[in-house]
Amino acid sequence: MIKFENVRFGYHETDVINNVSFNIPKNKYTCIVGHNGSGKSTIAKLIMGLENCRSGKIFVDGIEVNDSNLDVIREKIGIVFQNPDNQFIATTVEDDIAFTLENACVPQHQMQKIIEEYATKVGMQQYLKHDPEKLSGGQKQRVALASVLVGSSEAIIFDEATSMLDPEGKQEINQLITELKHNRTIISITHDMEELLNADYVIVLEKGVVVMEGTPDVIFSDIEKLQQLRLRLPFVLQVILEAKLKNFNVNNTMRIEEVVEVLCRSV
Amino acid sequence: MTVLGKYTHYNTLLHRLDPRTKLLSLIIMVVAILATTKLSVYLFLIVIVFIALITAKIFRNSIINIYKSLVFMGLMLLVFNVVLIKTGTVLFVIGNISVHQNAIMQTVFVWMRLIMLLSLSTLLTATTKPLDLSLGLEKSMEPLKKWHVPVNEIALIISISLRFIPVFATEAQKIMKAQTARGIDFEKGKLNEKMRGIVALLVPLFVSAFQKATDLANAMEVRGYSTTKPRTKYRVLKMNKNDFAFLMLVLLIFITALVLQYAL
């Protein structure tokens, strides 16, 4: 659905995105991982047309992203940013969701119903009149998600949307993402290597370059490279690695149950 | 901190009125106050103002504090007027200063005016949510669009500022705590140490403000906001018969004040 072709971009003279090409599949759950400063957020900004690439091309559903079709792109793709406070625009929950509808010129008499529908989708229907000061970080991110969903239906980018939340808030948002997965392209920019296990497709970024790309099976089959990139392995893989060191005969798998079974059988 | 009366929620008639009704009424009343000079008119108007304050349950709030701040100003004014105004009959003499009737009257007038103006503006801000107020202003300023005044953008700026005031207050507290932990004393110390404290607070606060502004602009843009495109509006203001009745009443008060002033 989203295709990068030899994209270069930099904020100053130096490039922070260096000749990047990849293809994000439609209606799949794609994770983009990489260390701080590797250019993940910049990629998200390029997709959304908030920055223009220096060279190369970006396609969304076959449409090339440029200044003349930003409206079309933003109707297809929405983004939830990292900081819950900095994306809450209005002074109450309902007004924040309404902000997107106002921009899309939705007739006033239809708004109430739509707002209620989307607030219900993210479980915030009881908070419509609340102002952001009285909401938790997780609740603010849920409102942000509703405000994005109401305007852009096909794909959602989460740019470390849970990294500033407490475990409970994280759980809530991840739950919502699972519910949204059907018939929607999800792009999750993340630090959480555990999340990769649930992904359909993974892109690993290092210093503005795509260093690995593929299904989680492909990515995790090259443990050496992951270690070389200093990426923390998911818990299952750490267990497998330790088990192998102790001469247990386990295969690379991503299902903890299988590992447990093998280990139990061998002792 | 009740500078101009913070919004407090009660379900009174004044709370329920359309913000435009209240804005217009405020203007009419201010004109009435400024256009009249007779004691009888002022007594009439001040009674009206107090009735309004009581109906809106403002006396439960800290309007008394606002009045207290006027006492000092009133006393200063009295001293100046006694010294400077030497017309009208002499009421009494203290030492070698004669106190004239007009000096006293003048002070009383100014004082009554101030009380009324402050009470009326408090009445507006205490009974109207800031957001509704900015919405009311936006709607009332709509005609200015003809002269390319960016009315909607101004209203949006006001509402975003209102949204971020508490955010920055929290942020400032956080920074102060962090800087205190690094050894900066915000309370004690000489002037130059105090200045250091202020710099240590303001610099991070500005950095954070710019970050927030960038993030917010991005969030608004990706959600389809553009100043060049038309937008619909979720909040609509509706005047009902209460608003019209109230405006009639205010007009009646205005006419009565003028009749008292000029016809009698």
Ligand SMILES: Nc1ncnc2c1ncn2[C@@H]1O[C@H](COP(=O)(O)OP(=O)(O)O)[C@@H](O)[C@H]1O
């Ligand atoms: N607005 C900006 N102006 C200048 N440099 C930036 C800006 N945003 C990010 N950068 C730089 O670009 C690089 C990539 O940043 P970013 O895409 O935010 O990384 P990530 O999201 O992976 O942590 C970093 O070196 C960062 O310092």
Ligand SMILES: [Mg+2]
């Ligand atoms: Mg980032």
